[in-house]
Amino acid sequence: MNRDDFPLLKEDIIYFDNGATSLKPKCVIDKMNDYYTNYPANTHRGDYDLSFKVDQEYEEARELVRDFIHAKYLEEIVFTSGTTESLNMIVNGFFANLLEANDEVLITSSEHASNILPWFRLARKMGIKINYIPLDSNYYVTLDHIKKALTANTKVISIAGITNVIGDIRPIKQICKLAHENNIFVVLDGAQMVPHLPIDVLNLDVDFLAFSAHKMCGPTGVGVLYGKKELLEHLEPIVLGGGMNESFDNPSEVILSELPTRLEAGTRNIAGVIGFGEAIKYLNKIGMDNIYKYELELRKYLIDKLLPLKHIDIINIESDSGIVTFNVANVFSQDVAYYLNKYNICVRAGNHCAKILKSSVGVNNTVRVSLYFYNTFEEIDSLVELLSDYDKIVKEMI
Amino acid sequence: MDKEQSREIIMENYLHPQNRDLPHDGYDAINTRNESCIDNINLYIKWNEDILEDIVFDGEACAVSISSTSIMIKNLIGKKAKEALEYIKEFYHMTNGDDFNQELLGDACCYLEVSKQGNRKVCANLPLKGIEKAILEKIK
Incomplete structure (x- = not known):
């Protein structure tokens, strides 16, 4: 499908490594070049036309992402550098402040390193426990196996929607239902899922979702952190600096910006975000x-x-x-x-x-x-x- | 050495590697792996003062890394630490595409062409990186 849109596919090459990253259609490359060539200003800064256009394009990309994953509010969409950063923000900015020693996090042995190592560090630093949902004979996650792995101390289930080795699709909606009945949060690593099938965070009822632009025809260095608004409000920014504060007169009087800007410190990958918006438009067309x-x-x-x-x-x-x-x-x-x-x-x-x-x-x-x-x-x-x-x-x- | 001879040496050393064994007492262990996180080889070295008296290895790696380990072991056993470092330097010269001492490297010249393919240079160099580290540790 749509092979003419990809300059590389005109060459004699067969690309079967889409789990690592996807190819980029010309419209995405052109969109990023257009930014760098014709309006390369910063966001949220200037009262001049170029900067205004940047803001429009940047925020339009956010709206495209919101609509793509069917999130309720625009401020639930935070641009990050990719799934890895998103997951680290969720673990270190939210759960590090919420969990206590002996609280349990359920993952599986087929998770990507990005959904394991941040939890491992939290386990070392805070004494939380990492438990594994046993996989069945096909290496799938089943609700029954999750039920067996739940304990009174389970506070989080953090799993991939589709794993990058086995490629199984986890029953996320049912997992969320079970989890929420037991006051458990669900973190969804969507890196291998969001690029490949329709996703509706409201229908799934996930608490957090992380995914990357580059696996879905977008540029590298851009990702998304989605969180339910009431949870995201409690996610502490890990990176502080420009663009995310209202005032900082002295150490005890620092006022941070509202969501989602609060979680997007520093100059973002503006061309990447705008290019990502174009990638979403492109996928929507198909x-x-x-x-x-x-x-x-x-x-x-x-x-x-x-x-x-x-x-x-x-x-x-x-x-x-x-x-x-x-x-x-x-x-x-x-x-x-x-x-x-x-x-x-x-x-x-x-x-x-x-x-x-x-x-x-x-x-x-x-x-x-x-x-x-x-x-x-x-x-x-x-x-x-x-x-x-x-x-x-x-x-x-x- | 032509392409077919090189291939034969590599395959022979891959299928029947020298000293693929578990270590015995008195061997220093060193792990060597590459950045693509696949090749993973443990080297075990027995020293007799500054002479590499014996080297054995175990682990999991591609044909190029396994065979290179085998050839390196065969060619380095009995060498003094400084001679071994000289040998390793020449091997790097070859895989970097620089001038190198063919006579010294012997059958290890089979990697001349292979190391030009993609990431294969890293695979060929892998065991030498490990043994180099062990030698430098020994003589520091």
């Missing part, structure tokens, strides 16, 4: 329902073609997202990636920043194909043809 439906068709096609290959061990046959993870028998994942690279096919090899998944899946490293709407059935044919010939893989892996 339709998130269409994107998700098409990715599932691609995935099914790939799985059906890989299944007969005896030397391919697919880790996540059943998953409902565009992520397919596998290993080639007796070939290290990185060597498979190098082999495919010789034919201009980009895939990811490694542990995908989900190091503790090993305890559940039993393998350290895998090859990952992560699909997006601009991938094609023909590209999958090319991949499968190369993976079909085991002798060729071994011969050409170095």
